[in-house]
Amino acid sequence: MPAALHPERLPPDRWIKVLPEGLYVEPGGFHIDPVRGVERAVITHGHSDHARPGNQLVFATPGTLAIMAQRMGEAAAVVTRPLDYGETIRIGAVTVRLVPAGHVLGSAQVVMEYAGSRVVVSGDYKRRADRTCLPFEPVPCDVFVTEATFGLPVFRHPPDLGEVGKLLHSLTLFPERSHVVGVYALGKCQRVITLLRAAGYDGPIHLHGALEPLCALYERHGVALGELRPATVAAKEELKGALVLAPPAAATDRWARRLTDPVVAMASGWMRVRQRARQRGVELPLIISDHADWDELTQTLEDVAAPEVWVTHGREEALVHHATQRGIRARALALIGFEEEEA
Incomplete structure (x- = not known):
């Protein structure tokens, strides 16, 4: 870094601010996943609660940019x-690079270095294997900004192939x-398909x-999904005994009534909560999530070894308490506009 850009060491909370638009990196003049259009944005992934329209300049992985272009x-x-x-690039006075987050195609963590500190913003992430995207890469840092969607000890996701096995057994x-x-549509659909293929279907x-x-986009990016057929125009007889994927609302609404005595399943980390499954009329809940569960969240804190952790959207209090009990400085960030899972 040139001497002119070597300011005296500043605590990260002096140069990273929580603004109404979202997380703002002041010496770089950019926001991370802003909730409304800004001049410069770094986008972690293509889900609509993180990637929004109206930005002047967007930095993101090619996969995320392709998803944004298709959707917006x-x-x-x-x-x-x-x-x-x-x-590695420089945005303003901040050195920035993206590393895999293991969430969906193109998902990334934002690694920033400025004033003698390294800060990593995780975006959404998971730690288990997924054929549709590159695996999460732990990066040692001074401050780790982590999601906490499933930040309660009750959320411990079972093995993915076991959940897919329930679906195959029902078939x-x-x-x-x-x-x-x-x-x-983005991430869960393609992941369920690749899990089914891995299980032999x-x-x-x-x-x-x-x-x-989005399935076609994934295939253009090298993710093989096997034989896919359109369900919307298929004859009712063709769908008898068939395996059909649909958006959550369609799977439990009138659209599904054209199917033959359908078994309604739902693939989500929230299927751990039985009341949610019952409320949505789900007969076969499948606990498959693209977010880290409690054990993966706490393991990640160990892996990045950051002395300070900031917790964003989700169950912040429990993870803050866990970190504090282990001698890590921790606090919740008051970020708005992020959903627990993309609807």
Whole structure:
């Protein structure tokens, strides 16, 4: 770093601010995942609660920019600057690079260095294997800004293949019934498909029309999904006994009534909460999440070894307490506009 940009060491909370637009990195003049359009934004991933339209200049991975372009068109940004994983640039006086977050295609953590400190903003992340995206990369740092969507000890996600095994077992038990699985369009849909393929299911999977564009995008980025068929235009007889993926609302609404005596499943970390499954009329809850569970969150704090942790959206209090008990300085950030999972 040039001498002129070597300011006296500043605590990160002096140069990273919580503003109404979101997390603002003052010496770089940019926001991270702003909730409304700003001049310069670094976007961690393509979910709509993190990637919003109206920004002038957006820095993100090529995968995230492709997702934003497909979902928002020209409204995604006036100018985009793709950043490959590991590529280092300077934005204002801050050195920035992106590393994998393991959440969805293109998802990234933001690694920033300024004034003698390294701060990592995790975005959303998970720690388990996923064929659809690169795995989370722990980066040692001075301050770790972590999500806490499932930041309670009750949230311990079971093995993914075991959950998919429940779905496959139901298919053998009820071969005459359609099975419709509620999945989010970005990330969860493609992950469930690759888990089914990994478990040996090589038959056709029918897709609600809203899921098709992002599946095609994933395949263009090298994620093989196998045979996919449109469900929206398929004859009712063709869908008898079929495996169908649909957005959560469609899976539990009138759209699913065209299926033959459907078994309604839902793939979400929130399926751990039985009341949520019952309220949505879910017969087969599948606890499959793209967010870290309690054990993965706490393990990540150990792995990055940051002496200070800032906790964003989710169950902040429990993770702050856990960190404090282990001698880590911890506090909750009052960020607004982030959902627990993309709706």
